[in-house]
């Protein structure tokens with residue numbers, strides 16, 4: 001079976017980076033594809049208990065794919081839900097902090 005921690009770090013890197021570079025004003029095609037990507041995770045993610053928690057979480061908190069600021073926050077909050085469940089620290093979900101981590105790097 002896959003290493004759940006390594007898989008998690010790789011997946012969060014992909015998802016947060018993709019959200020950080022998602023357009024401010026996505027086309028309907030970009031929105032549909034982002035929704036499909038997110039909704040496929042509970043079906044395909046190769047950690048079945050993770051996938052099952054995510055399914056419940058996404059049903060309670062539908063993805064906001066309206067633009068990169070809203071999407072970055074939504075994803076950060078979902079990651080925080082996992083962090084809390086695992087007893088990890090929560091992350092500040094402001095766009096400044098998510099961009100610093102996943103787009104721009106710290107400003108000096």
Ligand code: FAD
Nearest residue numbers: 004005008009011012049050053054076077079080082091
């Ligand atoms: P990670 O949690 O992987 O975080 C990587 C980096 O992201 C951090 O170092 C930090 O810089 C940054 N970061 C942290 N929080 C946030 C945030 N809220 N927003 C933006 N950036 C942030 N593991 C389980 O044991 N059980 C589960 O049920 C489970 N469910 C998961 C569901 C999904 C969808 C995913 C992608 C992963 C899941 N994992 C689960 C794995 C878990 O979330 C971690 O990836 C893993 O435990 C490794 O943790 P880590 O401390 O190295 O950092």
